[in-house]
Amino acid sequence: MQGFNFFTMILKIILIGIGGGTGSILRYLTFTFIEKRFHYVFPIATFAVNFIGCLFIGLLLGFFEQQQIVNNNLKSLFITGFCGGYTTFSAFSAENMNLFQSGSTATAFVYIFSSVFICITAVWAGFIVAQFIFKT
Numbered sequence: 190m191q192g193f194n195f196f197t198m199i200l201k202i203i204l205i206g207i208g209g210g211t212g213s214i215l216r217y218l219t220f221t222f223i224e225k226r227f228h229y230v231f232p233i234a235t236f237a238v239n240f241i242g243c244l245f246i247g248l249l250l251g252f253f254e255q256q257q258i259v260n261n262n263l264k265s266l267f268i269t270g271f272c273g274g275y276t277t278f279s280a281f282s283a284e285n286m287n288l289f290q291s292g293s294t295a296t297a298f299v300y301i302f303s304s305v306f307i308c309i310t311a312v313w314a315g316f317i318v319a320q321f322i323f324k325t
Contacts, residue, residue: 201265208270216242216275242276246283 216238223234249267252258272279281304288297 200262204262204266205270205273208266208272209274212271212274212276239276239278242272242279243282245275246272246279247286250283 219238219241220234223237227233246268249272253264268283269280285297285301288294288300
């Protein structure tokens with residue numbers, strides 16, 4: 190186990206912040222661009238952002254592996270920061286890909302279905318609680 194290095198931690202936080210901020214801004218711009226051009230009942234802008242984020246994190250993971258890049262600062266900036274700011278769905282998808290690749294298929298399916306069900310339920314529960322608490 191490596192010892193704690195304050196300056197390494199601060200650098201990592203700054204890189205994640207820069208990547209996350211950039212990813213969040215690009216998510217907003219992508220979402221706005223798509224929303225203004227396509228008007229469907231299906232949430233196409235969110236779907237597109239999730240798809241693009243998943244494609245990009247896959248490209249990054251494949252690039253880092255093929256080039257044997259182990260630079261944790263680059264991974265913090267682009268994978269944790271940028272992709273995390275652009276969409277957390279990309280991280281969720283990459284985690285599931287790793288589970289499938291490692292042969293943990295059952296765990297991947299449990300993770301997928303429980304995450305979707307529990308998270309949608311949490312949004313619903315939060316909405317109901319907020320309506321109760323902030324009732325006028």
